[in-house]
Amino acid sequence: MSSEVEKMRKLGLVLVLVAASVALHGWASPVVDGVATIDEYAYVYQDEAIGMTLRWEAVDDVMYMCMEAPGTGWLAVSFVPMDGAIYADTIIGYVNGDDQITYLSDQAAPNDSHFSHLDDTELGGEVSFISVSGREEEGRTIIEFSRLLDTGEDTDVALMDADLTTMLAFHPEADDHISYHSQWRTVVSINFISGTVGEVGN
DSSP: OOHHHHHHHHHHHHHHHHHHHHHHHTTSOOOOSSOOOTTSSSEEEEETTTTEEEEEEEETTEEEEEEEESSSSOEEEEEEOOSSSOSEEEEEEEEOTTTOOEEEEEEEEOSSSSOOOEEGGGTTOOOOEEEEEEEEETTEEEEEEEEESOOOOTTSOOOOSSOEEEEEEEOSSOOSSOSOOTTOEEEEEEOTTTOOEEOTTO
């Protein structure tokens, strides 16, 4: 077999594998509609201890995320850069079970403590969501949103190809942005580009 034929054979194999990947995942952006379907997101992390799930995928310069928890209160994901700029970039929200309206807040903790985190607009930033949708159903809450990987704001963490300390938290009942999460929280290290999840410090 000539080298050219071998190259064509390998190229054909690569194209078949790519086609299979496209057929499996669709190679399309997740749909922010309050419903997370199987294989909609490239990466999924579920914390068994608290039962909260985070799904995510970067498409071009946009990050799509989905938070889901076993409760009817608020859900949050908090990015902690550990670089001294801000303590945490926090996205927290809830769904009103009566009218299914989703309330999502873009917040940041400007000091060296997770509390108190304030709305971005109080700290010189802007609300950075491109799209938001949520649903509360059968005792579970799901919130999807999208934002730029790098908003260019000091109050937002840039989601790059690097490990980022990340807190997931929720409240099983409180529809607000202030009730304490108590034991319903976990902290892990996530690379939101490669999809790897590990313990903090590893």
